[in-house]
Amino acid sequence: MSIEIRDLHKAFGSKEVLRGFSATARDGETLVILGGSGSGKSVTLKHVVGLLDPDRGEVLVDGDRVDSLGQAELYALRRKVGYVFQFAALFDSLTVAENVGMGLQRMKEYTPADRERRVEECLDLVDLEGFGSRMPAELSGGQRKRAGIARAIATEPDYLLYDEPTTGLDPLTRAVIDRLINRMKEELRVTGIVITHDMESAFRVADRFAMIHEGRQQFEGSPEEIRETRDPVVRAFIEGRPELIEEVG
Amino acid sequence: MIWRAGAALKEVDVWLGLTLRQMTKIGVDSVPIALFIAMFTGIVLALQASYTFTGAIPLYFVGVLVGKTMMLELGPVLTGLALAGRVGANISAELGTMKVTEQIDALETMAYPPVAYLVVPRILAGIIMFPIVTALAIGMGIGAGWLTALQLLDMSTYEFMHGLTLFFLPFDVFFAMIKATSFGFMVTSIGCFYGFQTRGGAEGVGRSTTQAVVISSMVILVLDAFWAVTLL
16 A cells, blocks of 8 residues: 655646655655645645646556546545545534544445444544534634544545644644544554644654655655755755755855 | 536435525525515505506506516516525635635545535525525515505505406416526526635635626526516
């Protein structure tokens, strides 16, 4: 089980966001994709579930090229992938439990009783037991993120994609979310991709890193390798020192 | 959008239950405003007819004018315009907000076809409920005209009913329902279209909502003329 992103190109009008980005998330690992705001991290993630089609290049999930799948195959693939959105993207008009159970309603193997039980399990797993009857508007930022994770894992996916899971959260809640991401990997054995620019969080969850810069891969390697790299662009990013790039020119 | 909605009709399990919820939201919840507008329209029609006819035309023609005008023109058009504001704006703002907050993307990632889940129930509810709300509005307008004739114009119920039925044709009802159905289809389709086209944040939602209401209102007036030209 793996996700391979190969030579991905994507432009919106005249703006080229991705210019040949490549990265691989291997079986059972969490790949963290780093990059500044507007560098194309979210755009990359949307290609993995076919929300966007590449202009050039390809994304392979379990060896299947995503942009060549028919609608039924694409839906089958999406059932294997849980997606945690940056601002949770919970449905305002549904309760937390209804949000978490939505994906299950599309799966005929779940009876209503099974669905209810699974929703409870998922809410317990993200420490939101007793929150099922609340509306999303009644949750804090951290609780919304956790509800988003519960919704993503409800269908027992093989892959989890996290779009900036800790952005806008206080340090304590960030640590809770990071612990949850690691727990999902260990308990559910899922392969994950986390996109973030939060370095503290990135080092807590990453098995490997890839960095996107000017639409291309700037770096790919282990946490040890990224700590020791001499690449000024990578160092400038992880140390928060823009002068390192300016010095290089 | 309309083509995709047609293709999404096969996803019955997705849209069926949601259509009933939308029928309540689009139809039942719109009844008070539609009846309010129709009531005052009926009152004004009766008074203006009486004012115009004084001395020249028998007063029972008040019933003719109230009935024909409510059925053929003001009932469907005023209800359509009111619902273009209420329903069109609501659909566009709701879907626009869902779009900019990635809720529509979230639907897709959970293997829900967004058009079957969001568009089909709203269009079907519009097609079904606009004629029902319009029929109620026509009834209210005529009822208000009748009470006005009775209380303020010294007419009898017999005189008003005589006028009301004098030139009545079953086709008038058909004509009103055809108009209302087409308005329902267009208002909901336009609301969905602009909702899905929304870009940016709150400003984008506001822009989509305004466009949906303005375009829906214009389309209603164009369709009104179209049906008059083709069916009358």
